[in-house]
Amino acid sequence: MNRIEVENLNVHFDDAQILKDVNIKIPKNTVTSLIGPSGCGKSTFIRTINRMNDLISGFKKEGHIYLDGQEIYDPSVDVVELRKKVGMVFQKPNPFPKSVFDNVAYGLKVHGITDKNIVEERVRESLKSAALWEEVKEKLEKSALGLSGGQQQRLCIARTIAIEPEVILMDEPCSALDPISTTKIEDLIHKLKKEYTIVIVTHNMQQATRVSKFTSFFLHGEIVESARTERLFLEPKDKRTEDYITGRFG
Amino acid sequence: MSFRLLSPKVYQKIMKIVFWISGIITIMILLVIIGYILFKGFEVLSLEFIFSAPIDSGRAGGIFPMIISSLYVTLISGLVAAPLGVGAAVYLAEYSEDGWIVKLIRFGAETLASIPSIVFGLFGLSFFVIFLGLGWSVLSGGLVLALMALPTIFKVAEVSIDAVPESYREGSLALGATKWETVYRVVLPAATPGITTGVILGMARAISEAAAILFAVGAALTIPVSIFDPGRPLPLHLYILATEGISLEYAFGTAAVMVIIVLIITVVTNNMVDRYQKKLMGR
Secondary structure, X not given: OEEEEEEEEEXXXXXEEEEEEEXXXXXXXXXXXXXXXXXXOHHHHHHXXXXXXXXXXXXXXXXXXXXXXXXXXXXXXXXHHHHHHEEEEOOOOOOOOOEHHHHHHHHHHHXXXXXXXXXXXXXXXXXXXXXXXXXXXXXXXXXXXXXXXXHHHHHHHHHHXXXXXXEEEEEOOOOOOOHHHHHHHHHHHHHHOOOOEEEEEOOOHHHHHHHOOEEEEEEOOEEEEEEEHHHHHHOXXXXXXXXXXXXXXX | OOOOOOOHHHHHHHHHHHHHHHHHHHHHHHHHHHHHHHHHHOOOOOHHHHHOOEEXXXXXXXXXXXXXXXXHHHHHHHHHHHHHHHHHHHHHHHHOOOOHHHHHHHHHHHHHHHOOHHXXXXXXXXXXHHHOOOOOOHHHHHXXXXXXXXXXXXXXXXXXXXXXXXXXHHHHHHOOOOHHHHHHHHHHHHHHHHHHHHHHHHHHHHXXXXXXXXXXXXXXXXXXXXXXXXXXXXXXXXXXXXXXXXXXHHHHHHHHHHHXXXXXXXXXXXXXXXXXXXXXXXX
């Protein structure tokens, strides 16, 4: 079953066309990688799924994006509810300048969960799910900005899963991290895919092969090829895909 | 090779000394002024001077009512100007898109900052004292000072809010927070150290202002009880003591108390801001 279906998506910023006729189906509880050279529209694409691009002036969109069959740009859709269902982890870890605890509790508070016991329970569970609990359980009241980069990124993942989304979008979540932290995040992605649908933008093709079941290759705002990850990397059907994965450009 | 009068090394040294001297002179000017005022002021400075009422128009006695007046006008100015200035800064930094209204607000704030304080004083007299009927009172004085503190608070708050990384806002919005929740729960707490500094700068300007309140606050020698009572804040008292030839000695005593109050406020708030910032940053 597909969680997200995108039909003929075109995105413009003012006069510049960023995405061209993007069609993709993202199945439930799997990891889908988006690869492609810088500036090919991958980030713009995932930011369209939680409507983060709405904030940018000059953003125009045509086509449809369905989440569980519901068109997310329909006027009846509440952006706040959408973003509760579609969480996002950013390229650079961006914890708030608050305590570790308050970072994870933030989304809960915003969504009206104030019962202290429930909040504490959810914070603990989320930190455990994000494989961070053991490292921070003694310093929940300390500022999150004192954590290492890798810990901060796992905290951002914990913050996202605390509000129990259905989809987690990850925009190059490891690009600012060292290899050990990267491994930890990748292990975490493997664990999380049982419960969440994950869409990850990555520049690292090995990472795509390690974590994802499906991969789409973006080039100049178009999806050149989408396939099961091993098929895409072992037998690319399109010449451009082959050139990219063999390192002939990008 | 081109001819050089001095070798780069010597040149380097000379420039370093030039900058060092500029720094030292700046600090010396400050120290000399503060030192001179404190030195002259210490002749009359005592607990009795601080905690008793003036006798014979200020030729003797103390300045307790003036300290209370100063606290009144400064607090009123802060209470009025801080929410207004921070509110305008939030609007500009978070809600507005660059357009004529933004330019107008910025232009307004800059103009407000450059109006001479005596003109504020005249406006205070005709608007607060007479038109609004607030009379000569610490309230009228505080409101005039609020106008004077407003541009400083606004400008510093706007810069602080602008300096909050965009990634905090994105992180908050991506969790389903609304714009207002993002501003209130993430942006403002992160900008608090800067905003506090701005408010203190604005209030420090207010506490040391005489000309602006000259026509608004009256010149009563009694302790103001309600905000509608007239008062005589420290700088005004100092001005009257000096210009009316009442007592130069006591004028310096008053100046010393003002300098000490401003120093205490600055040191205490800097310390608080530092601590808060360290807590935010996890150091």
